[in-house]
Amino acid sequence: MSQHTERRQERQSGSAPGKSHFYRVYGLVVDSEIELPELVPIAEEPAQVTIRYGDVPVPRPEERQRWYFYSAERRELIFYAGGVAAYLIADGSRITIERRLGFDASAPPPDIRLWLLRSAFAALLHQRGLLPLKGASVSTPDGAWVFTGETGAGTSMLATFLHRRFDWLLVSDDVSVIDQSGARPMVHPGPRKLNLSPDALPYLGIGADQAVRDLSTLDEAQLYLAGDDDHQPAVFHALVTLDSGDSNASPGIRRLSGLEAFQACLGSVYRPSMQHHFKLPQQCLAELAQLCRSVAVYRFTRPRSLEDFERNIEPLVGLMSDPGRAPDDGQLLA
């Protein structure tokens, strides 16, 4: 370990040191020293990913301006979640977490898990050659639909609504992980937790007392899903980019093709700067082109307001209920 490394003796995991907890997430078996209530627990089996508390090299002063540091020599990625912890991700299989002096010792375990399940896992997934897309996904009888968009576009709200209204399985929130190693691209189930805007809770019939806030800096309500079902991956059917218009915008969905479809896929990659560390540019291009050729890509525009939300998503719901209604390339389905 680096001579720059300081050690912090105190463990603050809320778990017994050395005890393993086994989970499945994104199609991977995880052996974790930290309890992860967001994941589906499973019986002990050989793990592809281990999570442990340990030593993480301290950033040099010149590196502290960057939120993460990548070592090409070691194929490791380290990032420092301000005030929470440092994370070292190596070989697509190991995550080491350190809460050294200088970090806020009072930061609660949920905050550590938040960074772990988002950015640390994003790096690990890129290392493994999987493709994490930013967005929520639900599974219909025809396959999984992934909703992506800018922050605040309402992907979680939409996926949660569809899940509750139509009983379509919520495959993942925040990040949907794609595996293209087989004949068809698959979406792997993610953590059993939702991140919703507090404004969305009343509309969804969810009491504020059911939600928790993990990070004071995030204006999100975290909601744990009931059930410990070990869901299977779903065939990836369609990617939908949510494009919020003003309150007068007419709702409509349009199928994209060619460069437009490619750019929609490109824009949906989660932590793309991390991806570039582990794949050559031509590999990134080939990976996204393969995805574009395998799934339908749509742009769905509707008013940003929650007012008339259900009426405004009718074009999308109609298409999801009956994919035979799919518009031709470039045609608008209103």
Place this chain on the structure above:
Amino acid sequence: MQGNDKFHRDNVYRRNPEVFGATIDGEEVIMSVKHGQYYGLEGVGLRVWELIEEPRSFEQLVDHIQEEFEVDLEVCEKDLVAFLTEMERLELIERG
């Protein structure tokens, strides 16, 4: 053929080897590694891109395009100059 001092009829063009492409829905999406940008080519532009997989002279390109697309020679040359000049400016192609 006026107004562009870089252009000569005997120029030979080829793809920049650091540009990569993939076909999606009949459209060629090409990526400039140097600039981190993506571009889409279809129709005549895509055909020119296909032709310059091997180095081709301007005259050869004109012959191919004029024959395949039945376009007037003057229009063909004018459009081809504009296209090649822009592709060269974006460093997607280079002269051989």
